[in-house]
Amino acid sequence: MNVLKNFISDCKYPVFFTGAGISTDSGIPDFRGPKGFWKNNTPIYYQDFVSSEESRIKYWEQSINFKRNFGSFLPNEGHKAVSKIISEKKQGHCITQNVDNLHQEGGLPDNDVTEIHGNATFAICIKCKTKIDLELIHDEFKKTQIPPVCSNCNGFIKTATISFGQPMPQEEMQRAQLESLKADLFIVVGSSLVVYPAASLPLVAKENGAKLVIINNEKTDFDNLADLVINDSITKTFEELFI
Ligand SMILES: [Zn+2]
Structure with missing residues (x-):
């Protein structure tokens, strides 16, 4: 936990990449998961x-x-932490795969969120x-x-x-790419990083010199590239971070 704390306090431009896992603690199921809406x-x-x-x-x-x-559904400690960290740093960004608007409801201005889906x-x-x-x-x-x-x-x-079969939104994809390049700390939260472009942005950031942190309840294919992997509850991880 101290490692995460240090990474956050040392960084200048944190970029978060969030997936379904950050919203499950708000009661929203993973729509593509085994109990998801699309099953x-x-x-x-x-x-x-x-x-x-x-x-x-x-x-x-x-x-x-x-x-x-x-x-x-209401934003949880994970959403609030993302907005708190970005607002304290006065810069940074959040790229999300989620469509639930909970980052904005958790306090992030629209312009600090890129919704790729x-x-x-x-x-x-x-x-x-x-x-x-x-x-x-x-x-x-x-x-x-x-x-x-x-x-x-x-x-x-x-x-x-963005529906199944619909092309990814170009403007958002460009912004996601650009923000990943700006990052000196790239934190994946609750994404298993299998769906494109989730599977490319952490690499973009890492190859450009950012530290890579993955907070997810299960392993991902990127764990061996990450500077820190936390396989634990997201809300618990962020709650402990601010204690
Ligand atoms: Zn019209």
């Missing part, structure tokens, strides 16, 4: 969403079901990118069963997440 729900691929009305109807039914299970708490027009309140969309769909389209440009409206 019981067939994902709608992006290509089907854009090409078929039937798929869009299924998509919104699923989204409403998802929201029902997803609405009221999007955000499930609002909707967006896939054409003109206008942000739209998800609750309004859900209420309307429940009444009409008609998949929503954008009032500005007639584009399809979708939650702001």
